[in-house]
Amino acid sequence: MVVANKALIDKLQTYDVHVIGSGIGGLCVALLLAKVFAKKVCLLEQHWTAGGQTHTFGRKGGQYEWDVGIHYVGNPEDEKLPSRLLRFLSNDRLKWRKLDQAYDRIRYQDLSFDFIAGKAELIASLVDKFPHEEKAIKGYFKDIQKASQWLIKKNIINIVPSLIAYPLRWLRHLNNKLGRQTTAEYLACHFKDKALRNLLASQWGDYGLPPEQSMFAIHALVMNSYLDGGWYPEGGSGQIAQVLLDELEKCDGTCLTNVKIEKIITGKEQGAAQVVALDVTIDHHKPNAHSFTLPIKQLFSSSGAYNTYRKLLDKPIYPDLEELPWRTSLMTLYFSLNRDPRELGFTSSNYWLFDQKADGPFLTQESRGVFLSFPTLKQGENSNFCGEVVAHIDPEQFSQWRDTVWKKRGKDYRAMKDELISQLIDTVSQHYPELRAAIDYRELSTPLSLAFFTQHPHGNMYGVPFIAGRDSFEFCQAKTPYSNLYLCGQDVLSMGFFGALSGSMFSALESQGSKGFPTMMGAIKAFEKVN
Structure with a gap:
């Protein structure tokens, strides 16, 4: 293994922000910081294709093509x-x-x-199939709205101005019991028909844990998100990274592929714990791999809480991550x-x-x-x-x-x-x-x-598995014990495309302080006026 050339290291040090990972979480935080807050951002992706779970792959010279995650x-x-944020970031x-x-x-x-x-149409169809459960079915749709809003509000209070955050801090405790029970506990309590219970839990694959393990709030968030139906990117999911990376380049940002982060090096600056550098290997899967230490100013990690805290940090923290299912x-x-x-x-x-x-x-x-x-x-x-x-x-x-x-x-x-x-x-x-x-x-x-x-x-x-209590895990927050390190992507809010995008929005705004949210909203509204 040889050391990378000095010109490359010097160039990489010119960026204000480095982001680990180029999935929708990394893409969102990079483009938001670049487009709204004029940061010069560099994405570091260990795969040879950017896009994370949004990318596609082909076989037989492109004759066949599949998505990997969307x-x-x-x-x-x-x-x-x-x-609205996605339309703004992608320039529609x-x-x-x-x-x-x-x-x-x-x-x-x-x-x-x-x-x-269609919510009304879906309710009517379920009632037609299970008329003896009509009351419980209608109550269920009210409850998934309450539980999903509860989960979202717990995160919003960290990014909105204090006048808005104050009442939300009180409201966030409403529906704690509803949101934190398991999906199975909710369904068993409210429905007598076992077939209907399993029917409503059939899409548990969308959030990764079966009903007896998953927190009802994540079931609610996912089910609520599809009430208008489902959508897919025209031209395939590979369009997502292609468009967003093009927009990032217009803001003087870039994405380097084949870059493996070996370690996040930490230290102290004026008594505060900080990230000071990254141990990096370029072309890590090739014989001519290059390794070097890259000094950085600010770091966002969309590689997940486990990878960030247990594998990448030079001094691993949060051992409870090892005990999760x-x-x-x-x-x-x-x-x-x-x-x-x-x-x-x-x-x-x-x-x-x-x-x-x-x-x-x-x-x-x-x-x-x-x-x-x-x-x-x-x-x-x-x-x-x-x-x-x-x-x-x-x-x-x-x-x-x-x-x-x-x-x-x-x-x-x-x-x-x-x-x-x-x-x-x-x-x-x-x-x-x-x-x-x-x-x-x-x-x-x-x-x-x-x-x-x-x-x-x-x-x-x-x-991080969405078991009961996940909403209060300290390691599932944008803010970390290091003043210039932020977690972004799906572990901040929830899994899925819009879950990871929203989690990264929270992360970017957390890094910008109290003016971050109004500044972002001003940029979105200005864009919407002319588009």
Whole structure:
């Protein structure tokens, strides 16, 4: 390993802010600081492709293309602050396509139900299916509104002016009990019908923990976010990073790929704990890797609380992070078809398919269920008929290969992947038998792949698990024990596209003090006047 040239080090030291990671969390905080607060920002990305979970990858010379993390988002066209912020940051260049009216289609052995866009329409459809639970259903939709607002307000008080924050500090205690119970506790208390309980928890894959583990507030936040339906980026999720990085470059910002952060070096300045430098390796996966120490002024980490505090800091803190239930990861079957999926009856909907009856115990991580979707049908005109099957899996099943290298894990690993591919196709074929014969390419990503590309513990996809009490974890806040280090992305507020974006908005504003929020709002309103 050789030392990088002095010119590169000198150039990197000219930036006001460095950001670890270029997913939507890193992109948002970088562009917000650059566009509103005139900061010169440098993103540092360990992957060779920028964008984090928003990027896409291809096979056979681009003949096939899949997204890796964006399957759908809540309404990006509404007037809520996250949507307004995204339009401002992207200069309104990101275009979106709405999914089918039935955005999530749920299929059990004994129950089929479509979650449709429109709150009133969805309530009516549920009541029609479960008339004996009408009162509880209507109460549920009121409660998911209360619980999701409770979670958001707990974060807003840290960024708004004091006159607004004061009443919010009192209001944030309302609905504590509602938000902090588990999803299973809420559903068991309010619904007698077991099939309805499981139906309402069917999309737990969107937030990473089954009902007996997940906090009701995160269930509420996710379910509430899709009441208008689901959307997908026109042209594919790769458009997100492409547009936002282009906007960042217009503000004299940049993104360096193939850059691995080895350590965050800390020290003291006038008695205050600070980050003083980064130990960096460029082209870390190549023989000619360059290593050096980079002095920095301010650092934002979107690499997650665990990576930031337990792996990257030169003096690790928050040992409680080690005790969390990290054993929630995913495997994804990427496949292509030899015919248009619409010929098989598929639409731009997502399909949640279960190899069990709904009228039974609560869903668990061991429940055989998969998520099926077709980015081809979501993103617009595309002749490449690609689909994805996603399922939760315990990463411990791959423990014997944990110390092996990507693409060099051996024949036993490949054999296990082949068996898992067969299982996933079997589960889908129970509901859609014609799909099996139409598949002409298949490839499986495992938790080991996720761990390699994201550096997250055990290939965890969702950051700090949203168990009861997560809202009060000290390590899930934008502010850190170091005066010039801020956590950003999904661990600040919640997982998902708008969750990570909002978390990074909180982080950027936290770093700018009391004038940050009004300054940002002034910039957004000025943009909206002329657009």
